[in-house]
Amino acid sequence: xxxxxxxxxxxxxxxxxxxxxxxxxxxxxxxxxxxxxxxxxxxxxxxxxxxxxxxxxxxxxxxxxxxxxxxxxxxxxxxxxxxxxxxxxxxxxxxxxxxxxxxxxxxxxxxxxxx
Amino acid sequence: xxxxxxxxxxxxxxxxxxxxxxxxxxxxxxxxxxxxxxxxxxxxxxxxxxxxxxxxxxxxxxxxxxxxxxxxxxxxxxxxxxxxxxxxxxxxxxxxxxxxxxxxxxxxxxxx
Numbered sequence: 619x620x621x622x623x624x625x626x627x628x629x630x631x632x633x634x635x636x637x638x639x640x641x642x643x644x645x646x647x648x649x650x651x652x653x654x655x656x657x658x659x660x661x662x663x664x665x666x667x668x669x670x671x672x673x674x675x676x677x678x679x680x681x682x683x684x685x686x687x688x689x690x691x692x693x694x695x696x697x698x699x700x701x702x703x704x705x706x707x708x709x710x711x712x713x714x715x716x717x718x719x720x721x722x723x724x725x726x727x728x729x730x731x732x733x
Numbered sequence: 734x735x736x737x738x739x740x741x742x743x744x745x746x747x748x749x750x751x752x753x754x755x756x757x758x759x760x761x762x763x764x765x766x767x768x769x770x771x772x773x774x775x776x777x778x779x780x781x782x783x784x785x786x787x788x789x790x791x792x793x794x795x796x797x798x799x800x801x802x803x804x805x806x807x808x809x810x811x812x813x814x815x816x817x818x819x820x821x822x823x824x825x826x827x828x829x830x831x832x833x834x835x836x837x838x839x840x841x842x843x844x845x
Contacts, residue, residue: 622776624776627774653835658742658837659837660737660822660834660835660836660837660838661822661833661835662835663833706774708776708777710776722767722779722833724769724776724777724778725776726774726775726776727774727775727776729774
């Protein structure tokens with residue numbers, strides 16, 4: 619079955635540590651996105667990538683980094699510069715051909731907790 | 734400022750009852766509006782999507798309406814089931830693929 623796989627489901631980070639969240643899709647989607655979800659708030663865009671080897675900052679990119687070396691993969695690194703990283707992280711993808719907004723698919727998320 | 738506001742924040746209903754969730758938006762330009770269901774600890778799953786010219790869309794027991802003039806949408810759930818317990822998120826796409834504005838969601842609890 620086609621879909622988006624995020625791993626791990628749960629992740630614990632120590633103070634000052636970088637951690638990387640994985641996002642893999644086999645939908646042949648062009649664009650991939652990382653969102654952060656906090657209680658009582660709408661999803662906020664961290665980074666997005668429309669093509670391989672290119673990515674753009676979203677609304678809350680500070681303290682995060684990404685790479686897009688393959689079409690299928692869009693890992694997110696939460697660096698030590700992110701002072702409040704505890705949140706639920708969602709990866710999404712879309713085929714950019716066709717009308718905007720159609721075909722968004724979300725992964726099942728990674729819950730990151732600072733310990 | 735582009736915004737999507739949902740009400741109520743949370744709702745408790747008894748199994749078998751109907752309910753309606755509201756979404757008001759101030760987004761321009763407007764491309765489409767989508768309702769997602771998000772189970773706890775899971776990613777959102779699309780329920781319906783509507784463009785400017787559509788004013789109603791159904792998906793089983795879920796019916797979404799859109800009034801583009803008043804910039805309001807609603808999601809009506811008929812004959813609720815325990816499995817409907819989840820957060821329901823209204824999302825408006827503005828102009829392009831990369832401009833999604835998310836509401837904070839309505840948390841629905843269906844009790845037996």
